[in-house]
Amino acid sequence: MNLEAELRAIDVEWPQTPQLELVLEPSRRRDRRPLVVAIVLAVAALAAALAVPQSRGAILRIFHLGGATVKVVDTLPRADARPLTAGLGPVISLDSARRLLPGLLVPPLDTVPPLHYGSGNVVSVVFERDGHPVLLSELPGGGGVYLKKLASGGSRIEPVRVQGDEGLWISGGRHVVYFPYRSPRLAGNVLLWETGSTTYRLEGPHLTRDEAVSLAESLRRG
């Protein structure tokens, strides 16, 4: 009995290789502007992936909204509950944030000054709303996959409108958010919407859908 040959002869049914999304930053040597390039690797169509039993168990539905991708999976990947500010990059001044992203949305003034963070070309601001922290991230450049979120089957995903623009409201069950180059973390209720070529993400654990939409519609460019 030649076990090597026996093993080599087995035609294993491997799980379907998934469609991978790589968020890559170009080398600084080549281009010093902070810029995020999203590359979707592999050409396996989603329909084909969903048709394969092994992958059907992993990805149940998928949504794209501008720079964001939402995948509904039956098993959440490992992620920790971390502060809203985790993985947002360094704190930057409002002027720096404006330079990174002209036309930045400005949160309503409150007693606590908002803090801006920059990572790649993603600009985030954390501010207070009724005593609770809220995170707003702006992802310019439509079409690219800038972050990946995974919602368990228990999460609700509802289409919403923000001043007429398309959006998604994700609430209920836990989900996981990935920012480029950062460890994933568990996320609370989130509103995603797209205006022009910019994708916005508003996260506030205490926000209801109507409050989130109302807050989003109150934001002005500054």
Next chain:
Amino acid sequence: MEGRPHEPAPRERELALRAQGGDARAYEELVRPHQEIAFRVAYVITRNAADAEDATQEGLVKAWRALKRFRTGEPMRPWLLRIVANEARNRRRSTRRREQLVLRAAESSGEAAPSPEDAALRAAERARLLDALDRLPEPAREVLTCRFLLDLSEEETAAALDVRRGTVKSRTARALDRLKESYEPRG
């Protein structure tokens, strides 16, 4: 048998140089042929498709960031496999899951069988062999899976398992002995 060339193809070398210069498209083209094997190696280590996907994704992004350390005269595949497999091990350690490796033999292995009965018998034997493989201790299972089911070279197996090439040789020999003890073909 080590049939894989140790020199990278000219095209791979060119893509690696362009990618090192910051060309993301070149990197995409460079790693695309290795994506499937990287995912499968990660799957063998994590035993979970979702973790394997995350490990592969994270590993390929890390490889991009570390690309300047890659020596363009070397083949890309072992280097990538080392990074992805390392990510997979990190995930396995943190999740502490012990799942069944759901490897199954495909119904049609591509070889002609003399009769349907013979084909069924052969399929049953292979399923038993996979079962015996899965019951081996982890280092033995991994080395045999990499070498014979994934058809990795010794160099690639050493990179994926983060051991020396000599260790791959000795571990393979011992693992085959153990597998022989636990697997007795019928008929």
